[in-house]
Amino acid sequence: MSGYSYPKQLRLLTPRDYSRVFENSQFKVTGPLGVFIATPNELNHPRIGFVIAKKKVRFAVGRNRIKRVIKDCYRLSQHKLPSVDIVFIARPGIGEKENIAITKFCKYSWHKLSEQAKKAAKA
RNA sequence: CAAGUCAGCUGGAUAAUCGCCGCUUUAACUAUCUCGAUAGUUGAAGGGGAGGAAAGUCCGGGCUCCAUAGGGCAGGGUGCCAGGUAACGCCUGGGCGGUGAAAGCCGACGGCCAGUGCAGCAGAGAGUAUACCGCCUAAGCUCAGUAGAGCCGGUAAGGGUGAAAUGGUGCGGUAAGAGCGCACCGCGCAGCUGGUAACAGUCUGCGGCGAUGGUAAACCCCACUCGGAGCAAGACCAAAUAGGAAUCCAUUUGCUGUGGCCCACAGUGGAUUCGGGUAGGUUGCUUGAGCUUUUUGGCGACAAAAAGCCUAGAUGAAUGAUUAUCCUCGACAAAACCCGGCUUAUAGGCUGGCUUGGAAC
């Protein structure tokens, strides 16, 4: 896997993948905009999925925007991340935030996740 | 120029880099066999990628399944007339009514002279209308015997109540009054004329008008119209699990199946054969009542013909991020089977027609 593309291998696709992350969420990064939870996988690359409830962000346009922004940030920094399955859970209020704020939060979260994964690997 | 009004168009632009989703062409590898095709994976190149409302799901249609959508009842919808259309509750033209100074805009705009019902409070009276305050005392009776008072009555002009009280104005008439009579206006019926029709009329005749009050987004009547469900419809490939499924023959009742019911239709029982279809996947899925231009017909909606064009098709679900430049600093808002409408939301900009007012020539 080279370059900065975003094919389907880098996403969580089935309900089984999601429930696996929820049931054993080893790593967690919390923020005002949302929560990233993650668990290690057997693959050599990370995967990501989204949970954005209709109650948190009212319209489909807004939900898609958040997904796009996080996806883009994830795509550009995929090689820095360990091989984990990540799920993003939105919090209320994220719909009003600027794209830059979401991007900053993502970069911070990737950093944190990598640290947590390194510690877990050593232990 | 200003104000108003109607119709139409537009809905940030340009460039670079990295990405996302289909499509087309092409190369390599793998698998299959009918041996030159099909499918998959990876790479390269090219080109495409949200809206005027994509929205609400309020109507109509296509498409799919249920039976080919058939008969009857029940129920729903529409409602001036004519036309357009695949169809419509939409559109166009016309009529009538309302509104505005006008351009224009708005109108669920059939029928209470078939039947049934409803109208709180107030008020005398709310429907085969009524008589509280009033007005009158001519005729008849009693007292008085000049005036007058009472009885028997007459009346609906005036007051007052109400959302609503059953023609209006004037003159005559009268005891007082009253379409009681007349004139004009209004109304109704019949005819005539014009118009396809709705409807209209300086038309003709008849009717005094308590005929025929209001209410049908009250039941209802009349005319026209509607079968039901919806792409999560449906079709195909198929681990698992349960035992059934298909074909043929028989076919009474009951039960089940499609809308609320009935008719009707299909299934059930026996024999033979072997498939069945949950997870998951594929398909339905975009060439269509399509778009653009021109011509012809029509007042118009629209129709016909010719030429050209192909313009998203996802399935955890695609248009973004970063940077630069410019301006008026960007509203409402994101396809999920597809079309035709309606309704609702919408910053700003542009164009044209019409009306009124002002100024100049």
Add this chain to the structure above:
RNA sequence: GGCGCGAUAGCAAAAUGGUUAUGCUGCGGAUUGCAAAUCCGCCGAUGCCGGUUCGAUUCCGGCUCGCGCCU
């Protein structure tokens, strides 16, 4: 995405087109030595905007919000 329901006081829940019942809660008062129970009183633009009607909770449109069903 499609289909179907609902909205009445803080909560629950009635209501032929004619003054929005009732119960619980809350507040004030009466009662009591103090409380409980009991009695009396108070608190609503019927989700919003229009239309029909003399008059709409009710009838008819359009919005808003909430809930349910179908993979």
